[in-house]
Amino acid sequence: MQKPWVIFLLLLAPLLTSSITLAAASSELQIRNAYVRGLPPGVANTAAYMTLVNNSDADIVLTGAETLAAKSASLHATVKRGGGMTMEHVMSATIPAKGSLELKTGGLHLMLMGLKRPLGSGDSVRLTLKFEGGFVQTMVVPVVSVLDE
Numbered sequence: 001m002q003k004p005w006v007i008f009l010l011l012l013a014p015l016l017t018s019s020i021t022l023a024a025a026s027s028e029l030q031i032r033n034a035y036v037r038g039l040p041p042g043v044a045n046t047a048a049y050m051t052l053v054n055n056s057d058a059d060i061v062l063t064g065a066e067t068l069a070a071k072s073a074s075l076h077a078t079v080k081r082g083g084g085m086t087m088e089h090v091m092s093a094t095i096p097a098k099g100s101l102e103l104k105t106g107g108l109h110l111m112l113m114g115l116k117r118p119l120g121s122g123d124s125v126r127l128t129l130k131f132e133g134g135f136v137q138t139m140v141v142p143v144v145s146v147l148d149e
């Protein structure tokens with residue numbers, strides 16, 4: 001039978017490895033051109049767009065988002081189905097090592113559903129991005145009216 005401290009170290013090792021990776025990721029991730037699309041009052045849902053740049057040597061996996069501005073925020077993909085375009089929830093999106101991921105109209109985006117107040121030009125939204133491994137990044141994102149995109 002192994003000594004208890006050996007077992008303890010074996011259990012601890014994966015945790016140490018992942019926390020080092022996450023610390024590196026947080027300083028190696030840049031978020032550019034982030035904005036939330038401002039839509040006319042009465043529209044319940046909108047989307048957030050941005051470019052995520054991964055300067056690190058390891059993939060970073062985006063798993064979703066949180067905001068107090070909406071009832072829910074989730075990662076959506078735009079897909080072709082039955083001759084039209086529709087959106088579906090996806091569990092994650094990878095920002096490749098030394099690469100980037102664009103969240104944009106007609107592609108992957110962060111869907112904000114059930115807005116708690118109308119969002120117009122000049123407003124801003126506090127948005128927390130969630131990544132695999134429990135790493136989060138909070139930022140304040142401007143609202144850009146759909147008329148000004």
Ligand SMILES: [Cu+2]
Pocket residue numbers: 047076077087088109110111
């Ligand atoms: Cu969507």
